[in-house]
Amino acid sequence: MAASTTLAQTPPVTIEPTPPATAGSAPAGFNTQFLMGKIPAADLADFLKGEGVLPRNYWLDVAVNRNPAGRHNVRFVRSDTLGKLVPCLTMTALDDFGVDVGQLRTRGVEQGLEATAPCVDLPRLVPEYTFDYQPNRLRLLISIPQALMRPATRRRIDPSTWNAGATVAFTNYSANTRRDWRDGSTPTNSSYLGLRNGLNVGGWRLRNDSNVISNSYGGTRFTSNRTFLQRDIDAVNGQLTLGQLYTDGQVFDGVRIRGVSLNFDESMLPANERGYTPVVRGIADTNATVEIRQNGYLLSSTPVSPGPFVIDDLYPSGSNGELEITIIEADGRRRITRQPFGALPMMVRAGALRYNAAMGYYDSTYGELPEPAVFTGTAAWGARENLTTFGGLQASRGFQGLNLGGAINTFWGALSADLTHSRSTTRGASLSGQSLRLLYNKTFTRTSTNFTLAGYRYSSEGYRTLQNHIDDQGQLSSAYPTSYAATRMRTSFNISVYQSLGERYGSVYVSANDQTYWNAEGNRRTLQTGYGNTYGRISYNLSVSHTSDMSTSSYNSMAYRTGSDTRAMLTVSAPLGSGRLAPTATSTFSGGNNETSSIGIGLNGVLPGDRELYYSVYANKYDTVSTSASLSGRLPSTSFSVSASQGKGYESANLTANGVAVLHGGGVNFGQSVGETFGLVHIADTRGVGLQGGGRTGSNGYGIVTYLSPYARNQVSVDTRKTDSDIEIEQTTLHVVPRRGAVPLIAFKGATGRRIQFEIVASNGLPLPLAATVEDAEGQQLGVTDVKGRAMVFLQQEKGTLRAKWGRNECVGEYALPRRDAAKAYQRVKIVCLLQGGTRQQATR
Structure with a gap:
């Protein structure tokens, strides 16, 4: 084949026409006799019967019963039974999809089918089986009865597939520099650089948090805040950490130590075993479907047999909101019941055990306090479906703390109570006391009232936390004991309530916190309330806050009240126009009992262009007028x-x-x-490839995926809309299951070349027929011809051999590409091919 603008003069060649379609095989609705031309047409049966697919392998996104099952290489074959092309699914593939292959093998034995057949005959084994191939989206949707699916398989991921990631070092940075000019003063500079450093080698992860601070007065100072080493312990679903770490703070107040910890990592469990959820029980009269919703969201749809049923693998969408259970019977009857649901952080499922343990030496922030050995251990156990018991032990030199408690889910909400007993000995003086804590959580669905969390704690005068104990030791041993003076809490009360008033009337919220102390008069109080709504396109929000605070005396260990402050603010915003680029105007009005009222007006929006650049301008009138402006982007x-x-x-x-x-x-x-877990994409022999979620690969073919969910199937995709036309990616989507903190290497197959639209004509001047396949010299398919004999192909070689095939006919030759035109996404080339083949008919004009 030679690139040319004129036809080559070659002798006529005889070719063999495509055999006519057999009776009954001609697809309804399309008559191939309308395809005109002297060269015999290609056999279109596979296209017209197989929904635009030829019998070969394709990379497809597979979904089973509407649940994503990942990207798979699926082979399509012709089914004599159905008379069309169907996906060839093996037992291994079906097992990966979550199908109960044991039931399939049993059915196969009963029907005399070979268990080792390369393609499972699903139409015979499962009459209800259907598939929907979507060639325009490269998707394969499979439907299989739920009774043939393994329970909860759709959420379970084999730990052997967890990816420990590549060996990498990284620095996550946050930099800020500021310059101030004040009348009558020399300009000053200040800079801050925060660093989160990491090194991954094998299954180990080294982390360091540090910062660099520089200003005009104090020079430059580097500080390392925390360094630790971590790895997974799969056998106990835990994270082993060594170095500077914080103890768990759910039962006891957390402290920082230098030592070792082993903490349960719930993310290692299947999604349907994480957190807490009640067990749903009921009775079905027929073969029914049970739908369970929470806050209007469908959590599960489960087929059940007649009789009692139990559903214990729910994964709630939140920790609040009653469950709505709908039983849909076979005859169409629907029965709806409701089951209360509320959860607290320490609650777990029935039979589940959660643990945290840490030991080491107290790590003083300033290096002035004593650093005794510390041990902390806590555990929570699901004693019953709605009851969790928990407790723990905390010990150090001269200090012991013991906690016992329980949490229960009731019709009136989730409630927990626990009691901590402490004993503290400092220089022979022994103190002991108790601290009682109550927590409550509830959503009243019918009134749209949400108690996010309500809590109360009372501590007796002799009660000490571990931090109180260490502070007391430091006060006695320091030359400046008052520097360690700290308030000791007596009572603490907090509540947060959100109330929806309906679509027309907006919403209101209230949050409050009140604390009293043994060694201080008065209290420390925070109260916030607000109301928000919209009127047309105008949004408005009114908020009121009240605070009162206390401070430690510099002369004794007592604390005193520093006063109170009450403020109110009204914010009104509205878009100025429509569309993505329409700016939004905002006005604020605020005032308080301790300061002058202020009024402000601002404008913010996005600038036009490929990159999203956000701008903001603001003016405020307080005592005087001040203005500000900002520009931000990625x-x-x-x-x-x-x-x-x-x-x-x-x-x-x-x-x-x-x-x-x-x-x-x-x-x-x-x-x-x-984030904590992220990915590294590699597409060899390419550069500048767009990635879903933002970013591109660099000149080395590598790019960064900023966030991945640990121990879950993550879909990583190439954004072809942001990829140059001279780059070809074999697969645009891959899946990866990373371990926590891992940086997996996700390798796509890519190539850089040229896109050419060939207009292919035979040596006698006739264009090739519709649907002729175009291959390279190695037999790799490059494209298919259209009705004018044109084919769009991707080539990496400037010169080479192409081969066109249709039926039992073939056309072979050489090509040479013209000079690259960077202004065009693809170039057009007219080429002439030499016919080869049969003896039945002569191809002439």
Whole structure:
């Protein structure tokens, strides 16, 4: 085949026409006799019967019963029974999809089918089986009766597939620099650089939190705040941590130690075994479907047989909101019941055990307090369906703390109570006391009232926390004992309530906290309440806050009240126009008992362009008028913000940047700030490939996926809309299941080349027929011809051999590409091919 604008002069060649379709095989609704031309048409039966698919392998996103099952390489074969192309599914593939293959094998034996057949004959084994191939979305939807699915398989991931990730080092940074000008003073500078550093080697993860502070007065100072080493312990579903760490704070107040801890990691469990949920029980009269909803969201839809049923694998959408159970009988009858549901952080499912243990030496922040050995251990056990018992032990030199408690889910909400007894000995003086804590959680669905959390604690005068005990020791041993003076809590009360008033009347919230102390008069109080609603396109919110605070005396260990403050603020905002680029105007009015009222007006929005750049301008009238402006956005390798402010007697400018630098075997890459678990994409022989969620691969072919969920199936996709046309990606989606803190390497197969639209004509001047396949010299399919004999192909070689096939006919030759035109997504080339093949008919004009 030679690139040419004129037809090559070659002798006529005889070719064999495509055999006519057999009776009954011609697809209804399309008559191939309308395809005109002297060259015999290609056999279109596979296209027209197989929904646009040819008998070969395809990478497809598979979903079983509407649940994603990952991306798989699926082979399509012709089914003589159905008379069309169908997906060839093996027992291994079906097992991966969550199908109970044991039941299939039993059915196969009963029907005399071979258990080792390469393709499972699902139409015979499962008459209800259906599939829907969507070629335009590269999706395969499979429907199999729920009775043939393994229970909860859709959420269970084999631990052997957990990915420990690559060997990498990274630095997650947050940088800020500021310059201030004040009348009559020299300009001052201050800078801050926060670093979250990490190194992953095998299953071990080393982490360090540190910062660098620099200013005009104190110079530059580096501080390392915390360093620890961590890894998974699969046998006990735990995280082993060594170094500087914090003890668990659910039962006892957490403290920082230098030592070792082993903490239960609930993320290692299947999703339907995490957290707490009640068991749903009921009775079905027929083969029924049980639908369970919470706050309007469907949690599960489960087929059940006649008689009693138990559903214990729910995964609630939140910790509050009663469950609505709908039983849909076979005859269409629907019965609806409701079951109360509330949960507290320490609650677990029946029979489940959760634990946390840590031991080491107390790690003083300032290095002045004593650093005794410390041990903390806690556990929670699901004693019954609605009852969790928990407790723990905390010990140090001269200190013992013991906790026992329980949590229960009732019709009136979730309630927990626990009692902590402490004994503290300092220089022969022994103190003991108790602390009682009550917690409550409830959502009243019918009135849309949500008690997020209500709590009360009372501590006797002799009660000490571990931190109180260490503070007391430091006070006695220090030359400046009053520097350790601290308030000792007597009572603490907190509540948070959210009330929806309906679509027309908005919502209101109230939160309050009140604390009293043994060694201080008065209390420390915070009260906040607010109301929000919309009127047309205008949103408004009114909030009121009241605070009163206390401070430790610098002369004795007593504390005193510093006064109170009450403030109110009204905020009104409305878009100025419609569309994504329409700015939003905001007005604020605020005032309080301790300061002058203020009024402000602002405008914020997004600038036009490929990159999203957000702007904001604001003016405020307090004693005087002040103004400010900011611009923020995301670049491929960082997020940034620039702002400036001006008022009476001062000016200031500020610049911030956030991002990550990752060092790995393929080089160094920069990107947006990453989470605890993130990914590294590699697409060899490419650059600048867009990634879903933002970002691109660099010149080394690597890119950063900023966040992944640990121990869960994560879909990582290439964004072809942000990828140059000269790049070809074999698969656009892959799945990965990372361990916590891992950085898995996700390798896509890609290539850089050129897209060419060939107009292919035979050596006698006739275009090739519709649906002829175009292959390279190695037999790899590159494209299919359209009705004008044109085919869009992707090539990596400037010169080579192409082969076109249809039926038993073939056309082979050489091609040579013209000079690349960077202004075009693809180029057009007219080529001539030499026919090869049969003896029945001569191809002539």
